[in-house]
Amino acid sequence: MRAVGLSDSRTVGLLGAVVVALLSVSQTVRLSSQDTTRGKTVYVKWCAGCHGEDGKGDGPAAAYMLPRPRDFTGAVYQIRTTANGQLPTDADLMRSIDDGLFGTAMPGWKGRLSDAERRDVLAYLKTFSAFFADTTQRPVALAFGREPGSDARVGRQFYDSIGCRKCHGDQGRGDGPSAPTLKDDAGFPIFAADLAQSWRFNGGGDVAAIYRRLRTGLDGTPMPSFSDLIDQKFLTADELWHLAQYVRSLSPTRPPELRDVIHAPAARGALPAAPDDSAWNRVEPSWFPLVGQVIHKSRWFTPAIAGVWVQALHDGRALALRITWDDRSQSPDSAWRPFTQRVLASVAGDDSTPPAAALWPDQLIVQFPTKVPEGMERPYFLMGAATQPVYQWRWTSALRTSGRAVAGLARGIERFDSLPAGSAPAAQAVYDHGQWRLVLTRALATPDTADDLQFRTGRAIPVAFFGQDGSxxxxxxxxxxxxxxxxALDQPTPPRVFVTPVVAIAVTLGLGLVLVRRAQQRGTRA
Ligand code: HEC
Ligand code: HEC
Incomplete structure (x- = not known):
């Protein structure tokens, strides 16, 4: 089991690296002979694809990213221990280079570059701005003091009174009334951070890191510094710490762990068809990170939905899936239209004619194979293929009140053939302060055994998720x-003889593999 904080940023980082690799093929990198410092060599090889040869944040991959790679010539940095508007310390820069900026395309370099290489590249990127040349003004870290005992209740009071809700919203999911208007200093649209996903905070998600961000602000973004409120005696340092504790309390205690299997226990009573039925509180959710679709045209490098929480229950006759995901906008929402327009104008795509902004709905797709597979083979994860379709449930916010989602067969990303309405799962959704909660329910067995997946207990059924934020x-x-x-739908077996189906499956599969391998070895020996 890995912490998603890591694998999440690794996936995103990997994506970035792929982009850089793809694009640097077409890029000719020239090194002038008198200026080949070691730092420059590292920079040109590893950083310039995003940050640009001259450090202006305009490398060949930059146009595909939001937020954009940092423009080093301005010397404006987000993650600092220094006051608002000040240069970062070397240790601040080293932290960003070592760990990357979680939740963005900026990868961590600690495992990829040696200590010396990272020190050299740090020194080199400071040469892009004259501000660092003035050695009479060395940046000094603020004194942050010590964390007092926790009092999230006081923190919540200040959350309301000093305007965090304006941008971050009542529950902190980044859906405040100002959220659709936010831009960074370069004019690009920027989301207010989702405070329920602290493992994706750029500067780290523990209370101390959050406190530092509140003291320093994230320069270059609309996220202000609140140090002056302490200077003005509007609140004490301890109260700001309590605010940091409150913010931390909005996220799970530990970053979600990436699991491979969603367990659907057998329900004790009726299946909960409503998203806020209390029965869901007793079912453990699993988190699945999502990344941009960058395989087929039109590619999408800057998705808004970071992942989905999934819970499942069955009663031997029907299956209920509850999918919960954070989305700052209940699309289509005309208040977000200018934001949509700015996103489309800012992110390079591969369309010959960039689309005009429209009021698109939100969408969630759950995908299965058309049949429970016998072995390990599965259809192509990205919506199957013409020869091997996948079975999907498609729900959109436009269908919100219909009580139904659409069932159908996808034959590749461009082709979806919907099945008759009788095949469709029941759907109930609520939108609540920046979060969708959707329950999809369908009978395990249906009359259309040719097209509809027939669910079976005690088997590992492949499943995948796709999401869209229209705004x-x-x-x-x-x-x-x-x-x-x-x-995996648990078999309703008495607890005494209970073997979790997944273990059983793993054992069966493992045994199967051993047998096959033995048979093959025997084959080659014979
Ligand atoms: C895949 C693209 C990509 C690559 C490669 C990349 N960066 Fe970044 N970098 C970014 C993005 C995007 C940001 C801005 C993130 C944000 O604004 O939240 C960033 C921000 C930064 C920052 C600013 C941190 C702050 O506090 O504001 C530093 C420093 C940095 N990168 C250094 C490097 C170095 C050094 C390298 C090469 C070893 C490198 N980057 C390679 C994408 C990249
Ligand atoms: C004017 C809008 C605005 C206000 C007011 C605001 N924020 Fe933010 N905040 C943002 C934006 C935008 C970001 C995301 C910056 C980015 O992605 O680089 C952010 C990011 C954050 C982060 C993530 C830091 C990180 O390391 O990525 C935290 C935590 C946070 N804000 C807490 C707060 C709290 C607490 C308050 C109130 C004291 C507050 N914010 C007030 C706009 C705002």
Whole structure:
């Protein structure tokens, strides 16, 4: 089991690296002979694809990213221990280079570059700005003091009174009334951070890191510094610490762990069809990170939905899936239209004619194979293929009140053939302060055994998820995607002889593999 904070940023970082690799092929990098410092060599090889040869944040991959790579010539840095508007310390820069900026395309370099290489590249990127040349003014870290005992209740009071809600919203999911208007200093649209996902905070998600961000602000973004409120005696340092504790309390205690299998326990009573039925509180959710769809045109590098929480229950006759995801906008929402427009104008795509902004809905797709597979083979994860379709449930916010989602067969990303309405799962959704909660329910067995997946207990059923935030300019193939995971419906077996189906499956599969391998070895020996 890995912490998603890591694998999440690793996936995103990997994506970035792929982009850089793709684009640097077409790029000719020239090194002038008198200026080949070691730092420059590292920079040109590893950083310039995003940050640009001259450090202006305009490398060949930059146009595909939001937020954009840092423009080093301005010397404006987000993650600092220094006051608002000040230069960062070397240690601040080293932290960003070592760990990367979680939740963005900026990868961490600690494992990839040696200590010396990272020190050299740090020294080199400071040469892009004259501000660092003035050695009479060395940046000094603020004194942050010590964290007092926790009092999240006081923190919540200040959350309301000093205007965090304006941008971050009542529950902190980045859906405040000002959220659709936010831009960074370069004029690019920027989301207010989702405070329920602290493992994706750029500068780290523990209380101390959050406190430092509140003291320093994130320079270059609309996220202000609140140090002056302490200077003005509007609140004490301890109260600001309590605010940091409150913010931390909005996220899970530990970063979600990436699991491969969603367990669907057998329900004790009736299946909960409503998203806020209290029965869901007793079912453990699994988190599945999503990344941009960058395989097929139109590619999408800046998805808004970071992942989905999934819970499942069955009663031997029907299956209920509850999918919960954070989305700052209940699309289509005309208040977000200018934001959509700015996103489309800012992110390079591969369309010959960039689309005009429209009021697109939000969408969630759950994907299965058409049949529970016998072995390990699965259809192509990205919506199957013409020869091997996948079975999907498609729900959109436009269908919100219909009580239904659409079932159908996808034959590749461009082709979806919907099945008759009788095949469709029941759907109930609520939108609540920056979060969708959706329950999809369907009988395990249906009359259309040729097209509809027939669910079976005690088997690992492949499942994948795709999401779209309409207000972020996501429609068509522009979406956030997951890879295949598994859904396992527990067999209603008495607890005494209970072997978890997944273990059973693993053992069976493992044995199967051993047998096959033995048979093959025997074959080659014979
Ligand atoms: C895949 C693209 C990509 C690559 C490669 C990359 N960066 Fe970045 N970098 C970014 C993005 C995007 C940001 C801005 C993130 C944000 O604004 O939240 C960033 C920000 C930064 C920052 C600013 C941190 C702050 O506090 O504001 C530093 C420093 C940095 N990168 C250094 C480097 C160095 C050094 C390298 C090469 C070893 C490198 N980057 C390679 C994408 C990249
Ligand atoms: C004017 C809008 C605005 C206000 C007011 C505001 N924020 Fe933010 N905040 C932002 C934006 C935008 C970001 C995301 C910056 C980025 O992505 O680089 C952010 C990021 C954050 C982060 C993530 C830091 C990180 O390391 O990535 C935290 C935590 C946070 N804000 C807490 C707060 C709290 C607490 C308050 C109130 C004291 C507050 N913010 C007030 C706009 C705002």
């Amino acid at each position: 972020n300019g996501e429609f068509g193939t522009r979406m956030a995607v997951s890879t295949w995971y598994f859904l």
